[in-house]
Amino acid sequence: MGIPIELHITFILLLLLVYYFWGLDGLILYMFLFASVVIHELAHSYIAKKYGVHIERILLLPIGGMAMMDRIPKRGELKIAIAGPVVSILLGIVLIILSYFIEGPVLYIEGIDYPLITTVAILNILLGIFNLFPAFPMDGGRILRSLLASKMNYIKATRIASIIGQFLSFVLLLLGILSFNVILILIALFIYYGASQEYNTLVTEDVFSKIKARDIMTTRVVAVSPKDTVKDLVDLMFKYRYMGYPVVEDRKLVGSVSFNNISTVSDRIGVKDIMEPPTTLSEDATLKDVIKKLDRADRVYILDRNNRLKGIISKTDVLRMLKIIELKNNSKKDK
Ligand SMILES: [Zn+2]
Numbered sequence: 001m002g003i004p005i006e007l008h009i010t011f012i013l014l015l016l017l018v019y020y021f022w023g024l025d026g027l028i029l030y031m032f033l034f035a036s037v038v039i040h041e042l043a044h045s046y047i048a049k050k051y052g053v054h055i056e057r058i059l060l061l062p063i064g065g066m067a068m069m070d071r072i073p074k075r076g077e078l079k080i081a082i083a084g085p086v087v088s089i090l091l092g093i094v095l096i097i098l099s100y101f102i103e104g105p106v107l108y109i110e111g112i113d114y115p116l117i118t119t120v121a122i123l124n125i126l127l128g129i130f131n132l133f134p135a136f137p138m139d140g141g142r143i144l145r146s147l148l149a150s151k152m153n154y155i156k157a158t159r160i161a162s163i164i165g166q167f168l169s170f171v172l173l174l175l176g177i178l179s180f181n182v183i184l185i186l187i188a189l190f191i192y193y194g195a196s197q198e199y200n201t202l203v204t205e206d207v208f209s210k211i212k213a214r215d216i217m218t219t220r221v222v223a224v225s226p227k228d229t230v231k232d233l234v235d236l237m238f239k240y241r242y243m244g245y246p247v248v249e250d251r252k253l254v255g256s257v258s259f260n261n262i263s264t265v266s267d268r269i270g271v272k273d274i275m276e277p278p279t280t281l282s283e284d285a286t287l288k289d290v291i292k293k294l295d296r297a298d299r300v301y302i303l304d305r306n307n308r309l310k311g312i313i314s315k316t317d318v319l320r321m322l323k324i325i326e327l328k329n330n331s332k333k334d335k
Contacts, residue, residue, distance in 0.1 A: 003045055003067075004057040005038060014062040025107035025114075032120045036088065036127055037065040043087035044080055044139075045069070051076035074146070074154060081142035088128030095121030135165025137194035158202050165195030207325055211287040216321050217302045217311030223248040226255065226272035230262050233271060244299050246309055247275045253301055253309045254278075283310060287321065294318060 019027045038058065045055045045067045053076070056068045072080055095117050104117040134140040141161055148157035169191040176184030223246045224233060236245065237259065244258035255275030265274060279297035281289055283304055290313055293300045299314040 001042065001045060001049065001055075003042070003055050006057050006059050008059060008061045010062055011060065022109045026109045029107055029109065029114065029116070029119065032116070033123050034060060034065070036091070036120065036124050039091060040084045040088045040127060040131070041065045041067045043083040047080045047083040048072065048076065051080065053080075074149065077142055077149075078146040081139045081146065084139050085128040085131045088124045088131070092121045092123075092125035092128065095124065133168070133191070134161070135168050135191045135195045136162060136198035138191065141165050141195065141198070155202060155206060158199050162195050162199040165198075166192055169195060205288070208288040208291070209286045211321065211325075212283065213281055213285040213287075213290055213300075213302045213313060214283040214310070216287065216290070216317055217283075217313045218317060219311045221246060221309060221312060223309070224257065224271055225249060226270065226275065228271045229267065230265055230269050230271070230274070231267040233257060233262055234267070244312075244314070246278065246301055246312065247271055248309060251308060253280065253303065253307075256299070256301065258298060287318070291318060 015027060015030070018030045022029075037060065041058045045058065048055060048067070048069055051073050053072060054070045056070075058065060058067045099115065099117040099121060102117065104115060107114040107116055107119070131138050132140040132143070134144040136142070136145075144164065145157050145161040148160055151157075152160075169188045172191065173185060173188035175181075176188050222236065222240050222242060224236065226247050226249050233245065237243070244256060246253055247255035247257060255272070256278040257271055257275045261274045261276065278301045279293050279299070280301045280303050281293060283302055285302075290300055294313075294315055299312050301309055302311045302313060304310045
């Protein structure tokens with residue numbers, strides 16, 4: 001499918017540990033388990049590809065695998081999520097049927113015989129069932145959300161799915177504590193964290209993509225001409241107290257000058273000799289795009305469809321916006 005499959009470096013350590021405790025047979029079984037995980041992830045990827053999702057790679061960590069893909073389209077989510085568990089369980093059933101006809105090798109781990117085919121079959125079925133647990137980041141959480149999303153809006157569906165997931169992982173945690181099962185406790189904590197994370201990420205992303213550049217830009221633009229000198233610029237800074245200015249010629253944005261450009265040069269130098277190429281975005285760009293651009297520039301210039309300068313967004317503008325969003329969220333929680 002053209003998808004790179006990568007092993008995390010900690011895998012080497014894990015293989016050594018497995019070999020140390022369970023010998024060569026343990027290592028073989030472990031390889032088969034992870035081959036099963038790869039097949040599970042490839043099942044997700046195969047359906048995801050049909051929905052046009054780009055899959056960057058499949059990463060195998062000692063605790064499991066994950067397919068790193070672009071954002072999953074809402075309409076494909078159910079099928080993509082269900083594909084993994086379905087394939088794992090089907091593979092398990094096929095292997096069980098196969099084990100009636102073919103004996104296969106028997107692994108010997110810690111004094112117990114493990115017929116390879118049957119053991120791998122059971123592992124696949126457990127893998128499928130475990131992933132159906134209805135909590136993020138498990139497949140079951142996504143299945144639950146897309147079922148809920150057919151009845152209500154996506155964010156509300158995510159919130160309910162995340163609450164159910166947190167509740168179930170709490171029950172799992174209690175069971176783990178009562179039975180002194182460390183692995184169960186760790187799994188419960190992992191799911192609890194994932195369940196709450198999914199909702200928070202979605203809400204933040206939703207807010208960030210709803211706010212447009214035109215909503216946060218400063219429209220009172222003070223521009224300079226490329227023919228102005230540094231002295232003119234300093235005078236302007238003294239008057240308006242802005243740290244950066246667009247350079248405009250014939251109503252077109254041609255550059256950007258800021259305090260940093262002028263602090264070391266002589267007064268008589270022209271603006272055109274020190275200006276830098278401007279960082280620009282369209283009015284329809286989202287807050288998310290703006291934040292990305294501000295990673296490498298102090299201010300972003302906002303252009304309209306005819307490439308005319310409409311406004312400026314500085315880092316301070318974005319910080320102010322984030323504070324307002326936070327205030328809004330807090331007041332919503334109080335209600
Ligand atoms: Zn899965």
